[in-house]
Amino acid sequence: MLQPNFIKENKERVLEGLKKRNFTDAHLLDEIIDLDQRRKDIQSESDHLQSSVNKSSKEIGMLFKQGKKDEASVIQEQVKTWKAKITELNTEADDVKTRLQDALLNVPNVPHPSVPAGNTDEDNEVYQAWEKPFPTLHDGKKPHWELMEEYDIIDLKLGVKVTGAGFPVYKGKGAKLQRALISYFLDKADEAGYLEYIPPHMVNEASARGTGQLPDKEGQMYHATQDDLYLIPTAEVPITNIYRDVILKEDDFPVKMTGYTPCFRREAGSYGAHVRGLNRVHQFDKVEIVRVEHPDKSYAALEEMIKHVGGLLDELGLPYRILRLCGGDLGFTSALTFDFETYSAAQERWLEVSSVSNFETFQSNRLKLRFKDKDNKKHLAHTLNGSALALPRIMATILENYQTPDGIIIPEVLRPYTRFDKID
RNA sequence: GGAGGAGUGGCAGAGCGGUUGAAUGCACCGGUCUUGAAAACCGGCAUACUCGAGAGGGUAUCGGGGGUUCGAAUCCCUCCUCCUCCGCCA
Secondary structure, rough: OHHHHHHHOOOHHHHHHHHOOOOOOOOOOOHHHHHHHHHHHHHHHHHHHHHHHHHHHHHHHHHHHHHHHHHHHHHHHHHHHHHHHHHHHHHHHHHHHHHHHHHHHHOOOOOOOOOOOOOHHHOOOOOOHHHHHHHHOOOOOOHHHHHHOOOOEHHHHHHHHHHOOOEEEEEHHHHHHHHHHHHHHHHHHHOOEEEEOOOOOHHHEHHHOOOOOOOOOOOHHEEEEOOEEEEEOHHHHHHHHOOOOOOOHHHHHOOEEEEEEEEOOOOOOOOOOOHHHOOOOOEEEEEEEEEEOOOOOOHHHHHHHHHHHHHHEEEEHHOOEEEEEEOOOOOOOOOOOOOOOOEEEOEEEHHHHHHEEEOOOHHHHHOOOOEHHHOOEEEEEEEEEEEEHHHHHHHHHHHHHHHOOOEOOHHHHHHHHHHOEEEE
């Protein structure tokens, strides 16, 4: 969420930036500026009256002590009229604040200058292409959903029986490979200096609001209504919220956190042939990296995160490319996002396996995540996060790219974790 | 789930309708003293919003929200959290 003052002081810049994501509602920005001004005016008027009330109340106290009841009751009458006016102002203030909040929630983050304009994923910029050849597979190559069944390692039908569509059951070597990937990713994050967390897998409303899942993506989360808790769609939510309402010191930076969690997404409205197998599921595993940074350092941090994710894919030996998302494809809360896609050689498609973003102050404003500078002045910190990595499509790509007529070869780096080198 | 008790500043802990944003102690920061340190002494030390060029001012905040009152940390309602006991349980 942007700050009204920021919008007011940078209106042209904000509007110019938002054009890249097809947001052209200058009227909404004006409304925000007006509502914020009105909010201040009401506040100011109400404060003045309250000040008079407070003074008079003290006076009444004194008069009572002195036994001057008559004088006191005269003032009491006056105070009552002030109070009525204050009540009136507060009612208006509530209304103005609600409208201001609603308006602010409809303004997406301002894209970074490097974000290309565009509407769809067609307009994303290839930031780093794959220069080497793709794996060449044998003639009997199969997509991962067939391999899963053939080797009996991931069972979607069983998931349907136990839960429903999109809840895969991992079995035997499939389960072990999954666990190996999680351990490998966590170990790499640990080596890179990220502090490991195992956060709750459900969050309250305040947390879902803090990272922007609410109210923007209400329908995408599973909601346990009886306790009003949400199943997390990503570890970003509980982990980033660790720093909600926190004021850091400058030398607390950088804050680097990681965590493995299952992720739950309703994926309402997604369907079609391209979501077969593991391409899109309701529950999946992911290792996330999250950072809280000084505004001057956040883009260097983003760079570092891109290298980290790229390093994982290099070690796994998976072909990948990096995209800089265009304005239209950029998430509501993000200023700059890079997507990683691996090439799945049997499907002959690119699959998104990671998304690394800088939210600048958009999240921290909602989170009230700030730091004090040397002069003790408070500023909003920058937050970033990235998948490192999301498991299902990595699994899919490994199964497809490493298939041979005799089985699926396990990438070298995972063997210490799997303790087998082939699925057959 | 049932019955009790409790939530006050960074921590500890007073206050229980009227100069209380809140005593006191500890911690912290600055100063005096000291060759240096400690001790002692003096001073400072919350957050948010807002007005002001600034100095500074106003308002709100004693777990959250609502209410009573001219006035609430103090009374009432409600929610949350923690502690003790009972029940259930991985």
